Amino acid sequence: MxxxxxxxxxxxxxxxxxxxxxxxxxxxxxxxxxxxxxxxxxxxxxxxxxxxxxxxxxxxxxxxxxxxxxxxxxxxxxxxxxxxxxxxxxxxxxxxxxxxxxxxxxxxxxxxxxxxxxxxxxxxxxxxxxxxxxxxxxxxxxxxxxxxxxxxxxxxxxxxxxxxxxxxxxxxxxxxxxxxxxxxxxxxxxxxxxxxxxxRQEPIEHPPLFSSTTLHHQQVPNSSIKSDNYYATKGNAETPSVKMVTATFKFSDSAIKKWLDEVHVQCAKATPFELLAALFWTRVAHLKAPKNDNKHSLSICLDFRRLVQPPISLGYFGNALHFSLLTLDEEEMDYGKLGHVVELVHRHISDVGEEEIWSVVDWFESQKEEGGKYAEPFRMYGPELTCVSMEHMIIGHKSLMFSASFKSDEKPVHVSCHVGNVRGEGLIVVLPSVEEGLARTVMVTLPEEEMPKLCEDQAIHCLQPTMLIGGR
Known part of the structure; x- marks a missing residue:
């Protein structure tokens, strides 16, 4: 060359x-x-x-x-x-x-x-x-x-x-x-x-932090934290390779506000992420073959930079993601009880605390081989359906994803985020949207045969999404 x-x-x-x-x-x-x-x-x-x-x-x-x-x-x-x-x-x-x-x-x-x-x-x-x-x-x-x-x-x-x-x-x-x-x-x-x-010759708002001690802590590990078992099970799971496709849905501020009002009685403090996670989880569950135990699981991925004390800078360069599992039975997943599912998602996220986060870090540390070599990686996005929240990128009324403007009037019109090598039941990523307020963009990756049905799902269309990449 x-x-x-x-x-x-x-x-x-x-x-x-x-x-x-x-x-x-x-x-x-x-x-x-x-x-x-x-x-x-x-x-x-x-x-x-x-x-x-x-x-x-x-x-x-x-x-x-x-x-x-x-x-x-x-x-x-x-x-x-x-x-x-x-x-x-x-x-x-x-x-x-x-x-x-x-x-x-x-x-x-x-x-x-x-x-x-x-x-x-x-x-x-x-x-x-x-x-x-x-x-x-x-x-x-x-x-x-x-x-x-x-x-x-x-x-x-x-x-x-x-x-x-x-x-x-x-x-x-x-x-x-x-x-x-x-x-x-x-x-x-x-x-x-x-x-x-x-x-633009402006100060760097979030200068990078590369400290190798950022994920070190002083807490006593708690081996009883349930996420430890979840990670251990995930590491042993087999996920066959099938063709996965992605579609993008954009939901307006007014549509999200309307549906948050609909579920307010069941979950007064629901966030747009919790609403959309519950909605897409219930709808994707209807596309899946019935399970022997009539259970449905959702792996919820949160950025924990602001979930620990003291908070980790948004400029921390590396991985600060926490995955945890929520499992419901068939009856609780019924769409007629969406507000109930939203409440359970909200409660699960609210319960994720420092002890659980650091316990998972400790679990990964404990998997080291003799000589200090970390264990071989396993598939984090899968085998269960995984939902990723990017809510932490919204500070006040400002989305960091859409503040990357070359000029004051030229912010991005759309931002997408893909994760490579996703297998299993699929991936849902809930992102900020170009419209301010509660508007959100949802990117869904599913096995190819399931996506057309999801794109035609009437419960999702009640929120009147704009369909973008792969959604037509």
Whole structure:
């Protein structure tokens, strides 16, 4: 592969002028035409490394893909100097992002902070943005982020990718992807937001925190916490591979308010996430084959940065996710009792506390092999239906996902979040929406044969969703 160093500015960026064939997906409307390697404008100190945490290692089977859509291209051509320089400047704060994965003496993963850089790709989309949002499916949307599986020898492999996709007639989508070991969706969002703040020459609102002691605590482990058994069972579960598809539903502020009023008697303190988690859980349950024990389980994934004391900074770069299980019987899942299910989801989330969170961290630590090597990862998103909350990204009336604005009037019109290697019953991700207030976006990943029925479900259509990617 031939490369050319662009050195007319202090910032050094490698431009790769040719591509291997695997970078271009056949029959895709997304065509990658160039690639850069962006490095930080200031080199990191020699020999610096960053060990991945026990929770980072636990996410080793998954990837994260976040896409930010802008109706208008806010800067014309991507590699203009100010934006390129802003990226290199913000990468000075993220040496773990520009580094490369390697194994330490114990066999655990760590990042060698060697300034190797972040892969940045440019692509053209053979559709307008409106056409794309109407017609693309979840698999095609992933073409907006470029990914290669981690090789056996990852010393030259970039675990972080940024893909800039330009649509016909204007508009651009930024697709960020990484191994889930390196970062969770919150970390990726804050990284992108920091890049834009650097471009606007504004202070970085949430500077990155990479402290390896962040997940250490002083509490006495409680082995009786029920989530410990849940994680142990999950680790032994077998999940056959089937084709999964994704659809996106957008719910307005007024629709969510109306339905929160409907369930107010049963659950006066219900949140939009709890309402939508209960609604989609009950509707997906109706699509599944009856179970022998007449039980339905939902794995609820919460970001715990603000659930512990003292709170962990939103800038903490890594994984701070807690999964816990809620199981109900067939009668409780009846749609006529949606308010009751909302109340049970609300109660379950309210009961998640520090003791349970740290107990799970302790459980993962206890699985170390002799010599200190962490246990092999297992599938965290599965086998049961999993529902992820991004409610913590809304602070007051401000959504951090939609505050990533190149200009004051050019915030994203849509943000999506995919998790790679999901198996089992499926995944529900509840995100903030571009509309302020209680509006939410729900991305649902299910086995292919189940999705058409969900998209036609009348209980969901009572909330009058706008159907986007894969929902038509």
């Amino acid at each position: 031939r490369c050319l160093l662009l050195s007319e500015h202090p910032v050094q960026v490698l431009f790769f002028a040719s591509f291997s064939e695997k970078m271009v997906k056949k029959n895709s409307r997304v065509s990658v035409h160039s690639m850069l390697t962006a490095v930080s404008s200031q080199p990191v100190g020699s020999g610096k490394t960053h060990p991945l945490s026990v929770l980072d290692h636990a996410m080793g089977l998954h990837t994260v893909h976040v896409v930010f859509y802008y109706k208008r291209n806010p800067f014309g051509i991507f590699d203009v100097d100010p934006l390129r320089i802003a990226l290199s400047e913000v990468l000075c704060l993220y040496p773990q992002v520009t580094g490369r994965l390697t194994r330490g003496e114990s066999g655990n993963w760590l990042v060698k902070c060697n300034d190797a850089g972040v892969r940045v790709l440019r692509a053209k989309v053979e559709a307008t943005m409106d056409e794309w949002l109407r017609s693309a499916d979840g698999s095609e949307e992933k073409d907006l982020t470029f990914w290669e599986e981690i090789p056996e020898e990852p010393s030259t492999w970039s675990p972080f990718r940024i893909q800039v996709n330009e649509f016909e007639g204007g508009g651009v989508a930024f697709g960020l992807s990484c191994t889930h070991m390196n970062a969770d969706p919150t970390s990726i969002t804050i990284l992108f937001k920091s890049w834009i703040e650097s471009h």
